[in-house]
Amino acid sequence: MGLFSFLKKKNDAPEARAGARPRSMALHPGELPDTASAFAPTTRMSLDTEAERERQREIARATAAKIDEIELEMTSDIFDDHAWAGNRRAPAVAAGASSAPLLDLNTADLLVQEISPSTAVAPSSAPAVEEAAILYANGQLEAAEAVLRECLDGACRSERQPWWMLFDLYQASGREPAFESIAIDYASHFETSPPAYSPILAPLAAQRGQQAFAGVTPTATLSGQLDAGAAAQLSHVLASNLPLVRLDFSTVAAATPAGCAVLLEALQTLRRAGRELVVAGADHLLAVLRPMLAIGDRTPGEAPWLLLLELLLLMNREKDFEETAMDYCVTFEVSPPSFEAPARAAVSLGASRGPGKGGPAAAGDHFLLPGLVEGASAALLDAITAYAGERAALVLDCSRLARIDYAAANALATRLRQLADHPGSDGKDGNDDNGGNNGKRRIELRDLNHLVAALLRLLGAGDVARLYAHKY
CATH class of the missing domain: 1.25.40 (Serine Threonine Protein Phosphatase 5, Tetratricopeptide repeat)
Structure with missing residues (x-):
């Protein structure tokens, strides 16, 4: 599978968990079954029957499960500073969670871009x-x-x-x-x-006729080491009265037990208050927390375990929650916490990074677009213009934008051109290290889906704004 496979953890981990071996019995590449046919160049036309097609899928699943076992051992060897002893093992890896090594962001961006480039501006030849x-x-x-x-x-x-x-x-x-x-x-x-599969909002058919929220979303961007100092960054979203807030964990590099306790308290407060969350980089934070934890080791304390469980609950990952809860139960000899489906599951997004820099999403509050934009959109465009105000940089959060019709997209592209030509009067022109146009307002559309990104690029929005799609 090579280096790129190593950097990206598989999402179908349950099979790997079921067949996991102790560390002393680690699998080696030579133990893989003969699955060369799984990756042989094929097309749908070459599969004679549905049974043959299903056989190919089963081979792919089996291969991915075996590779999961190998990669789990490899990442443990490389990134765990202490030798494992006895039956000590890491908590079960969540299905759909990334456990990629925590590389320097610039390096990681260069290595991962072949698999999943985050920018939406690259044209397709199709x-x-x-x-x-x-x-x-x-x-x-x-x-x-x-x-x-x-x-x-x-x-x-x-x-x-x-x-x-x-x-x-x-x-x-x-x-x-x-x-x-x-x-x-x-x-x-x-x-x-x-x-x-992780739908970020209700299906399109359920959104028509609903009064969707659009507007400024209070945002807290946590980066570097998650420690007790995170309380100051989180106070902004906790103090807000708006129904929706955004948290960005995509550049958290490490965590301390004290920092985990602070974030845990904030998340529980927001959940109990019925606030809705848009979370960027949640899987990245899970990958930061997991190497801190091992069954039977109480050294980190309970806060990192409980934060991991809180994130899984907010993301509505019941199976992963229950497996991790059992690991927590064994470690601290307490009754396992029960899963309670959240009233508002958090929207979980992969981090979308700027081109070539590997940087996080722009800090500060963002303007959230609704899930569906159809027909007359003058009110929404005027709200965006008012939000832009005197800002030198305009960031539109598109994490909920499932679809925008052609007329509304064209109107949005036209309004963005107008806003780009009239930057804020704070002495800044929007030009920065990531590239920018002198005298132009910097505009970013974050977490676009790939259908909307392709449409906006076709309509020329990419000429005046940076378009960042979410990653697969």
Whole structure:
């Protein structure tokens, strides 16, 4: 699988947990079953029967499970500073959670970009990309799906963007079985782990007629070492009366027990108050916490364990919560906490980074766009203009934007051009180390889905704004 596979942990870890061996019995590459056929170049046309297709998927699943076991041992060897003793083992790896090594962000960005570049501005050579984006924007989801599937059966099978667009289409329409089906094909074709189904909002059909929140979202961006000093950063969102807040953990490099206790208290306070959370880099924080914990070792205290459980609860990962709760129970000899489905599950996002820098999302409050934008959007555009005000930088949070129709997208692109030409009057021109245009306001659209990103790029929004898509 090579270096890139090593950097990205697989999402279908339950099989690996079920067959995990003690450290002294670590698997070696030579023990892998003969699964060469799983990654042999194939197309759907080459599979004679549905049974043969299912066999290919089972091979891919089995291979991924075995590689999970090997990688778990490898990451433990490299990143655990202390030798393991007796039956001491790490808590179970959550399904869908990343356990990639904590590299310097610049280095990690260079290594991971081959697998999942975060910017949405890179053009695709497949005409089907633009056609599908327009069909999707016009509400023709079935037609957009047909265009993408036909493309993947032929000319653009080796391009990742059409796959990502189809993943987003299935998540936005709540079609988990269809998502899982092509995820296995994607994993086999690109020799990587399949993405996990994790819809970020209600299906599109359920959003029409709802009064969706749009506007400023209080944001706390935690970076570096998570310690007791995080209380000052979190006070801003705790003091807000708005129904939705955003937390960004994508650049947390390490955590102390005191820092875990501070963040745990903040998350529990927000949850009890019924506040809605948009969380960026939640899987990254899980990967920071897991190496701190081992079954039977009480040295870190209970706070890191309870923070890990709180994150899994907020993200509505019941199975992973229960497995980790049992590990916590064994370690501290207490009754395991029970899973209580949150009234408002947190929207969990992968970190989307700027091009070439590996930097975090812009700090400060963001303007959250609603999940569905159709028809007349003058009120929304005026609210964005008012928010921009005298700001030299405008950050639009698109984590909930499942679809924007063609007319509204065109109006948004036009308004962004106007805002870019009239920067704030605070003496700054928006030019920074990441690149920028002299005399232009810096504008960023963060956590776009790939269908919306392709449409906005087609309409020229990428000429005046940085478009960052979420990552698979």
